[in-house]
Amino acid sequence: xxxxxKPIQVAEAxxxxxxxxxxxxxxxxxxxxxxxxxxxxxxxxxxDVPPFDRSPYDGFAIRALDSEGASGNNxxxxxxxxxxxxxHIGDRPIGEKEAYxxxxxxxxxxxADAVVMFEQTVESGNxxxxxxxxxxxxxxxxxxxxxxxxxxxxxxxxxxxxxxxALLATFGYAYVEVAIKPVVGILSTGTELLxxxxxxxxxxxxxxxxxxxxxxxxxxxxSYKSYGMAADELDTCAFVxxxxxxxxxxxxTTGGVSVGDYDYLPAIYERLGAKVLFNKVAMRPGSVTTVxxxxxxxxxxxSGNPSACFTxxxxxxxxxxxxxxxGTNPYMPRMKATLGEDFKKPNPFTRFVRASWGFTEQGVVxxxxxxxxxxxxxxxxxxxxxxxxxxxxxGFATSDEVDILLLGSELGVSEWTL
Amino acid sequence: xxxxxKPIQVAEAxxxxxxxxxxxxxxxxxxxxxxxxxxxxxxxxxxDVPPFDRSPYDGFAIRALDSEGASGNNxxxxxxxxxxxxxHIGDRPIGEKEAYxxxxxxxxxxxADAVVMFEQTVESGNxxxxxxxxxxxxxxxxxxxxxxxxxxxxxxxxxxxxxxxALLATFGYAYVEVAIKPVVGILSTGTELLxxxxxxxxxxxxxxxxxxxxxxxxxxxxSYKSYGMAADELDTCAFVxxxxxxxxxxxxTTGGVSVGDYDYLPAIYERLGAKVLFNKVAMRPGSVTTVxxxxxxxxxxxSGNPSACFTxxxxxxxxxxxxxxxGTNPYMPRMKATLGEDFKKPNPFTRFVRASWGFTEQGVVxxxxxxxxxxxxxxxxxxxxxxxxxxxxxGFATSDEVDILLLGSELGVSEWTL
Numbered sequence: 088x089x090x091x092x093k094p095i096q097v098a099e100a101x102x103x104x105x106x107x108x109x110x111x112x113x114x115x116x117x118x119x120x121x122x123x124x125x126x127x128x129x130x131x132x133x134x135d136v137p138p139f140d141r142s143p144y145d146g147f148a149i150r151a152l153d154s155e156g157a158s159g160n161n162x163x164x165x166x167x168x169x170x171x172x173x174x175h176i177g178d179r180p181i182g183e184k185e186a187y188x189x190x191x192x193x194x195x196x197x198x199a200d201a202v203v204m205f206e207q208t209v210e211s212g213n214x215x216x217x218x219x220x221x222x223x224x225x226x227x228x229x230x231x232x233x234x235x236x237x238x239x240x241x242x243x244x245x246x247x248x249x250x251x252x253a254l255l256a257t258f259g260y261a262y263v264e265v266a267i268k269p270v271v272g273i274l275s276t277g278t279e280l281l282x283x284x285x286x287x288x289x290x291x292x293x294x295x296x297x298x299x300x301x302x303x304x305x306x307x308x309x310s311y312k313s314y315g316m317a318a319d320e321l322d323t324c325a326f327v328x329x330x331x332x333x334x335x336x337x338x339x340t341t342g343g344v345s346v347g348d349y350d351y352l353p354a355i356y357e358r359l360g361a362k363v364l365f366n367k368v369a370m371r372p373g374s375v376t377t378v379x380x381x382x383x384x385x386x387x388x389x390s391g392n393p394s395a396c397f398t399x400x401x402x403x404x405x406x407x408x409x410x411x412x413x414g415t416n417p418y419m420p421r422m423k424a425t426l427g428e429d430f431k432k433p434n435p436f437t438r439f440v441r442a443s444w445g446f447t448e449q450g451v452v453x454x455x456x457x458x459x460x461x462x463x464x465x466x467x468x469x470x471x472x473x474x475x476x477x478x479x480x481x482g483f484a485t486s487d488e489v490d491i492l493l494l495g496s497e498l499g500v501s502e503w504t505l
Numbered sequence: 506x507x508x509x510x511k512p513i514q515v516a517e518a519x520x521x522x523x524x525x526x527x528x529x530x531x532x533x534x535x536x537x538x539x540x541x542x543x544x545x546x547x548x549x550x551x552x553d554v555p556p557f558d559r560s561p562y563d564g565f566a567i568r569a570l571d572s573e574g575a576s577g578n579n580x581x582x583x584x585x586x587x588x589x590x591x592x593h594i595g596d597r598p599i600g601e602k603e604a605y606x607x608x609x610x611x612x613x614x615x616x617a618d619a620v621v622m623f624e625q626t627v628e629s630g631n632x633x634x635x636x637x638x639x640x641x642x643x644x645x646x647x648x649x650x651x652x653x654x655x656x657x658x659x660x661x662x663x664x665x666x667x668x669x670x671a672l673l674a675t676f677g678y679a680y681v682e683v684a685i686k687p688v689v690g691i692l693s694t695g696t697e698l699l700x701x702x703x704x705x706x707x708x709x710x711x712x713x714x715x716x717x718x719x720x721x722x723x724x725x726x727x728s729y730k731s732y733g734m735a736a737d738e739l740d741t742c743a744f745v746x747x748x749x750x751x752x753x754x755x756x757x758t759t760g761g762v763s764v765g766d767y768d769y770l771p772a773i774y775e776r777l778g779a780k781v782l783f784n785k786v787a788m789r790p791g792s793v794t795t796v797x798x799x800x801x802x803x804x805x806x807x808s809g810n811p812s813a814c815f816t817x818x819x820x821x822x823x824x825x826x827x828x829x830x831x832g833t834n835p836y837m838p839r840m841k842a843t844l845g846e847d848f849k850k851p852n853p854f855t856r857f858v859r860a861s862w863g864f865t866e867q868g869v870v871x872x873x874x875x876x877x878x879x880x881x882x883x884x885x886x887x888x889x890x891x892x893x894x895x896x897x898x899x900g901f902a903t904s905d906e907v908d909i910l911l912l913g914s915e916l917g918v919s920e921w922t923l
Contacts, residue, residue: 122720122723132883134705136882136883138710139708145763171708172696172737174697174736188766190767191763205764232878240883248913249721249815250717250888252713252717252719253815253886255701256712257711259703283674284677290593290611295671295675298670298673299667306666347590347591348590391609393671422868423869441668450841464554464651464652464672465554467667468671470668495916496911496914497889497914498889504864
């Protein structure tokens with residue numbers, strides 16, 4: 088008896104997964120450990136930036152009114168009363184025809200309202216002359232021109248990248264409230280699996296999905312517990328799954344989700360009382376991708392086929408993990424590209440083709456990364472995007488416009504739009 | 506006296522930096538630590554993939570010739586002699602009208618040359634019947650169809666990403682030869698700098714460049730030694746620079762590279778006998794970016810202005826670090842976008858504008874991330890790309906086509922093309 092499964096569309100599968108995501112709460116970390124985390128609080132400007140009027144150049148701070156009437160024929164003289172390096176402040180306000188020598192980033196002294204760059208002056212003795220008038224505010228970086236105290240600059244739910252770190256440092260966030268990261272359990276199932284260090288044996292292959300998923304999690308900065316490889320034996324698998332669920336926040340299994348005689352994950356979900364969100368998606372590769380929910384935890388049953396496993400992770404697992412951290416941009420960025428090569432095989436399901444995009448004279452061109460069956464492993468190692476070919480009865484030809492999803496992009500997007 | 510510096514073009518600066526990069530050699534790491542490293546050896550297929558003919562479906566392995574003449578009116582019977590789960594092999598070759606029940610991924614038994622899916626059969630007793638003939642090779646994943654033994658699949662110099670890990674695991678690379686990573690020294694200079702945890706003081710700002718650069722290195726998986734902050738004092742700075750050079754492979758300083766009275770980096774380079782590759786680049790922000798070379802090590806003098814510092818790192822420092830590891834794709838990916846907002850200020854230098862790109866009905870649209878002076882910090886925290894506006898006398902308007910460089914992209918490109 089073959090079980091008949093009803094495939095659902097990818098967008099619907101994404102929606103179901105995200106609907107079942109449970110957030111894990113927040114914690115406080117020192118700024119130096121905050122890179123790559125998801126902000127759990129907004130970044131609020133704690134003061135104006137710049138915090139004071141300052142000089143954007145090396146030059147002289149003057150009163151603009153003292154420069155009125157200056158010209159090539161009427162150079163006006165200024166007396167330099169001191170020097171202000173960055174981090175220092177002037178001793179006293181400047182008076183008529185007085186100036187401070189001032190360095191980039193230094194605070195404008197009292198009464199000054201313009202900065203003259205060195206190259207606009209002729210220095211003489213303890214002063215200089217000018218040949219043009221300056222306007223009030225000329226060459227001044229004003230207090231608050233970058234941001235104003237109290238302004239909300241970055242929303243909670245944003246990934247902390249290097250630019251975010253600069254902003255947090257500016258406002259003295261020595262500690263930052265971030266989302267707690269889930270600990271993910273990984274279990275590879277399949278009697279055919281050997282360890283990486285094992286010699287090949289007849290009928291067997293090395294486990295590539297386990298190491299690949301660990302790297303997909305490494306890329307996200309997410310830690311994991313590896314439960315190794317389980318042979319296709321129901322009680323053993325069920326025992327390991329239960330143990331993993333007790334010890335982790337999220338479980339990824341590979342293999343065992345099809346309808347074969349030794350595909351035990353469906354039986355394990357049933358035994359545990361997990362709610363199966365879907366067990367068939369209208370996509371290639373990865374149509375057998377199965378996701379279940381139990382006590383607020385998600386169980387991802389990814390295909391044992393490497394290409395299918397990779398794609399299932401990027402489409403569903405990664406967004407779910409980002410979602411558990413309250414991340415507001417969990418999806419791969421999408422754009423259009425020109426197909427660089429024929430892809431003639433039509434498919435009743437949406438097809439995700441591992442590919443390389445590059446910028447050429449024809450604009451963005453995406454070329455399939457090679458052998459593209461769901462069992463393929465070589466194409467996963469090549470390329471930087473996934474071409475998405477809609478389901479239908481026709482193939483695709485060179486120069487067709489197609490959608491691509493960018494892999495390995497630091498910042499994602501907020502909506503799934505395919 | 507103001508020193509007059511001769512600006513060079515960005516492409517020339519990139520070329521000069523890359524020309525002075527010294528590679529650090531290679532080391533062997535376990536596969537589980539290989540993510541994010543640069544391959545120092547090519548990945549060679551150590552065996553065919555798949556390593557044996559295998560079944561891509563759950564079904565029955567048969568001899569195609571036994572199905573000749575099958576039709577709806579003439580269902581042909583097969584006798585099932587056993588079952589082959591993935592990882593197992595058949596006990597004996599199949600004979601006339603015999604079949605093995607076979608699972609996805611299992612090795613095709615001897616004499617079989619086609620697989621019939623369960624749904625194409627009617628099971629009866631210890632056998633089944635067929636209603637159509639099968640061709641030799643139908644539904645078989647052939648040995649070597651993904652890759653052939655001896656084939657070079659991935660070149661040395663490639664970044665190891667999750668897909669690469671899958672391929673390495675497949676071929677039993679329990680250990681991988683990768684490029685040694687440089688240790689980078691970071692020194693922030695400037696008397697105006699406070700630590701992140703300090704209260705603001707008149708004339709002072711918190712050091713944001715140091716934490717930002719640490720995060721830019723974290724993002725690359727590169728370790729660093731932080732030499733804190735040095736006040737603008739020549740002997741102190743020179744001492745710290747010498748110490749850092751002795752202890753690290755690569756030095757990044759921020760601030761002190763302009764022509765102000767306290768900009769000591771030029772003097773320090775001279776004192777050390779370092780060869781200054783350039784000290785002015787025709788770009789905004791970051792025109793004062795200075796790079797020097799000494800005894801095979803590069804010294805990056807980035808601007809103290811946050812936006813300029815960020816941009817200088819992404820344009821020059823990051824590619825140099827990737828280059829030290831023999832990485833063949835050190836540059837940010839480039840593409841075209843529609844400008845989403847006017848940018849009216851013309852500039853005699855190439856302008857790099859921090860921005861956000863997104864995919865809309867108008868295609869890829871890039872919008873500047875806000876306040877865009879070189880001293881800006883808020884805009885660095887926003888956005889996912891840099892708009893590149895060529896130098897000239899005109900501004901740019903909404904809907905103009907512009908180049909953008911993608912930030913935070915796992916895989917870069919091999920050439921600088923702007």
